[in-house]
Amino acid sequence: MSKAKKRIPAILICIGTAALVYFAGYIPFYTYQEEVLHTTQEQFFSADHLVKLLPFVIIVLLAAACILILLQIREFAAWKRKDDKRYRRLKTKPKGSKVIGQKRSVFMTVRWCCMIVFSLLVMFGGIVLGFHLAGIAFPVLACPTNLDQMVESSCYFLAHIPALFEEYSAGGIILFFVSTIGFAVLLGRVICGFLCPMGLIQDIMDKIRQKSGTEGIRMNEKRHNLLKPVKWLLVFLMLGITFAGGEFCSFCPALATSPVLAGLSVSLYLSGFMMIFVLVSSFFKRRFWCSICPMGLLIGLTHKISPFRIKKDVQSCTECGACYEACPMGVKIIYTEREKSDVTDMNCIMCGECIRKCPEDNALAMTFAGKTLFRASRKQILSGFENRKAQKGGDVQ
Template sequence: MKLKKYLTPVVVLICVGLAALAYFAYNLVFYDYGAGASSFSLSDQVVDTPLFSMQFLWAMTPFLIIIALSILCILLCLWLRKRIIKKDPVMGRFVSERTGLSGTAAVTGQRKFGFMTIRWLIMIGSFLALIYGGKLLGQWYSNLTIPIFACPYNQQQLIGSSCYYLAHLSSLFALAWQDIAIFFVSLMVSLVVLGRLICGFLCPMGLLQDLAHAMRQGLKIEGLSLNEKLYSRLKPIKWTMLLLFLGMSFVGGNFCNFCPALTVSPAFAGFRVSVFLSGFMMILVLVSGFFKRRFFCNICPLGYLMGLFHRISLFKIKKDCQSCTECGACYEACPMGIKEIYTEREKTDVTTADCIMCGACIDKCPENNALSMSFGGIKFYRASRKTFMSGHRKTEKKLIRRIRKREKNEPEQSRKH
């Protein structure tokens, strides 16, 4: 009851505030590439304009607004949490149990170049390619409304994306049957070869969320730890998002107006855009991603839709149940809250529709070969006790020095007594 007492007014206040800001953003037009696109020329804005020029910085204004409001929301959440703990000891204990405030934060030591480093490099490279691909390749078309690779809202990209047509099935079914066949064939090839590896390695939104999570860890701010009950409450939201994603175009709506990437991608590429509601969806992504790693991925409709085909994907998460000691480290490390990978005691394949193939479960597994990632049945990343311990060498050395110092002081204190 006390939780509702504190949270209900805050939720109402946030909803009213976002509605007001969204209305303000609707009228704050930097450039609406959805309308008036025919009068827009790439040569006037991007081709001859160097990156980080004044024109480029002006195009980044919507994203800077998003960052400023996200920081404000994060500070508000931290202030609210501190106030709850101070004013209500019982609620303070509840919050401490849920966020880990009563204990010390998990310490991650320094590791050698490995799988997780490669994953970060691929994510950064993918971000640069998707946002700046057109400029890097030097291929431009005068009738493009936003940069090549920047967003699938642009239907004339060098590389087509399934995102736009899946969110606009009415437009897809209006195409010739040859184009529809090519779309579904290319989509199935992508699902088989990559699956949700796209979420863990290639998605620009995933990179921004991981950066927010890394920033919180760097600032040593405690995050939120969702339990199984709270994860289950996110499922109806995820299914609602999926229903809107697939069916909104049939009722005259456009899911792209709610997509957080719609504002961010063109702004990063140097194109002026309107903030609209998608910009404030991005605020929710950044704030939630700051306190809980990959929070938006738990309700992302496109990601879940790709995950439904995990059984035919060549990338798999495998488990050796004999090597597993049921320590629960994989479940605690998983940003998607997948419990099956921890509880499964018979099946080898523990890949689920929610798995984003980030490898966090394997990275935190302390048992040799208990978990592994494979492609076409060939395992290329395995859990290793040596790798696990290497990440805690720095912490281990500190503990050893502390123990030795304590042992050294104990005889001196005993002699005094």
């Protein structure tokens, strides 16, 4: 096939995306309606109601188109630079960062189950089960536009602090801060690794990348450091907008997930585009949004005193660096620490990837109040080689 012909799919994708973006203005991106909050089970399963999922479908399609365009651009750039090695690597589709064949640990199964169950609960629990979780402080999870069941969520009031002081008595305000901070201290960033639907969406995008054999973007320390000011900027933007009486929620990408998937009518112009950014960025770089998420940063402030810890046995560590390589958040202390046993970092989302990839028994572990939940195991790592050996029917070098 000639080089010009190879470019045809990319050109078609560009035209398709431009058309989608243009016509998106004609597609009903619904605006918030008070009465829709009281959706009954029958209404939820009606065809009319399911049509409201259309914006989410468009968001996913636009994100897929953007990913395909970026892949084409990346390939084209390598070809243009005559970087044959890189071009071949992109064409031969390496297997991402996955440890080939490694058996799934119980910890990882539990983590994925928690993420799926909590996301479903947040999105559909209120409608299908008739739950009323008002007052429970679920940072991020409890989007207030997702049924009136969660209007007193901490996420909503963190973005509407003046409203909190207007609507509640002193007792209510104290209760809000005590419950929110208490919840954040108890779980820390376990919320990010186990509960947040945005985390689940990003992990799914990463799995899709791995399955497609697409090469991800490697983030070194310098690149991670560049993201730090962005994170703080978003926190100040969030607080600035909230104190100025603005609507930070309109920018929040989570608005395009839980309320929309629950079939509710919300305005998606800004949050829809933010969601596309989240989907595309997390496809190329695992948990990219988490690296700049303002809510994650706020939860991280309490993470240092949470009972969930990452512990390191410095005697067992051989300084191989596999943990740092595997960490989606670029937490370096797990690799560099040579004295302290506690290597919990405010950026750590407690995903356990470093522990899963650590080849030395007990060198890294996740604990809750001193009790080990998950620890590094050489046997677990070797299970990957055994699986490959079984698949190939011979020795693996």
